Amino acid sequence: MTTGGLSPGISDDSLYVEHQQLDRLDLSARNFKHFVVVDSRFEHCNFDRTVISHANLGAGDPISEYIDCTFDGVRMLHVWVGNARFVRCTFTNASIVDLDASAMEFIDCIFTGRIQKALFWGVPPKEFRTYQRSSNEFHGNDFSGSRLRDVSFRGGIDLRSQTMPSGPEYVYVQDAAAGVARAREMLQSWSDTHVIEIAERTLLRLQAQIDLGQQQFFFSIAGYSGAERLAKLFDSSDPT
Incomplete structure (x- = not known):
């Protein structure tokens, strides 16, 4: 288990993490131009006010996980398909633009701020079903404080299990x-x-x-x- 500080694979403007279990890592207020995670688990990690662009949040199999992490004030741009699961994460006052979540799972997460040009899927498109599951877990998420523009929920996501803006x-x-x-x-x-x-x-x-x-x-x-x-x-x- 790696705790605190910076781990190998993390530089001033890029992050590449593979086969790691990371706990309480502080990655706040960084500017990552490249961000790639492979078969890793982040728990209670802090991504607040960080800029993340050209990212794959879960490359390959098995799934990468983000548990009880904070992404408050984060700016995400050009986030590609990632085999990733987010559980009880917060994205308050976030800006998320150009997100392809075809193989991402979100459980009990909170979103406020802006989400623009994003795709969320329950059953992923056929080209993304090579992972070890036939559907994405997606429930208990609160989007009520978000501004959604060009955002689509597809593939059987149960919107009754989410809190949506009005x-x-x-x-x-x-x-x-x-x-x-x-x-x-x-x-x-x-x-x-x-x-x-x-x-x-x-x-x-x-x-x-x-x-x-x-x-x-x-x-x-x-x-x-x-x-x-x-x-x-x-x-x-x-x-x-």
Whole structure:
């Protein structure tokens, strides 16, 4: 067990950790231009106010784990697919941009701040099923204090097991299949062709997610042309 200080594989601007068990390591306020973790476990480690870019948080098999770690004030940019599990970690006042979490698990984590351009998966895409599990554990997470933009929950993530943000810029559909069906019916009464085209493209994307097992939807309409109309469409499609 390595405790405190810096370990081999960590320099001023890069981190490469392989086959290590790290406890209470302080990596706060660093600027990592490259960040790669392989088959390692971080427990009670501090990544507060650190900048992490071009990262793979869990390269290869077996899974890398982050248990009871803090990422408060972290800035993450260009985080690639990682075979990683985060348990009871905090990401308060964080900025996370361009995150592919196809093979990442999150359990009882807290997020506040900004998440933009991110993909979270329950059942990962086929190309990422070489790991020793068929689905990602994803529950008990609190996103209620986050600003989500271009963030997608796919592959059967149960949004009822998460706490999501609320507000006029967000749409939540509790029954995905029924919601899309009712939305298509309502769309027939619209007359604005531009808004109809936007809505039809959205419905096609949502149907593709249903086909991959997603049973609830949550997405942001901020910045969409005709956003108010789209919000009305989906609000009406899910009476719950």
